[in-house]
Ligand SMILES: [Fe+2]
């Protein structure tokens with residue numbers, strides 16, 4: 349098993365273990381479905397902006413990732429009830445390529461861990477299977493981004509990459525509150541923020557195979 353897959357498998361098991369202490373009522377489900385839909389819609393939008401700014405060689409793989417993200421948005425759109433969802437628009441700010449790749453990786457890793465948590469909550473149901481398929485798409489996205497970030501071209505941008513990652517990690521508790529805002533879920537939120545931060549750190553410390 350590659351280092352990336354092993355790291356994500358272990359993180360997925362930890363997220364599913366956290367799911368055991370999560371009890372969700374109807375309001376929580378309503379909120380969670382909207383939050384996941386919004387997060388994936390933002391991921392899709394951010395990817396559109398990133399594709400326009402990275403070098404052309406990276407674009408075909410990111411365009412295929414975009415197809416996956418659009419499918420993920422569709423999965424959560426089916427879960428949403430109540431008022432129509434407001435459209436989202438990611439910032440189209442210019443960023444260096446290494447910043448984009450680090451941000452995309454951070455979002456993918458957070459998404460992956462949250463989907464495994466959700467899969468643990470849903471169990472062997474239709475929703476559980478749908479979210480498991482979403483999580484396995486994210487494994488492929490994470491693996492590709494980690495491989496790119498290991499390229500020697502980014503070696504001198506390491507400090508920049510670490511700054512982006514640290515700032516993402518600092519915002520994780522607040523990010524988790526968007527999904528599980530209730531006080532009763534404080535421990536799961538903290539556990540997820542720690543898990544995502546540690547997983548990101550472990551992935552960025554991996555060396556390319558054979559080096
Ligand atoms: Fe996704």
Ligand SMILES: [Fe+2]
Pocket residue numbers: 413416417456459485486489
């Ligand atoms: Fe993804």
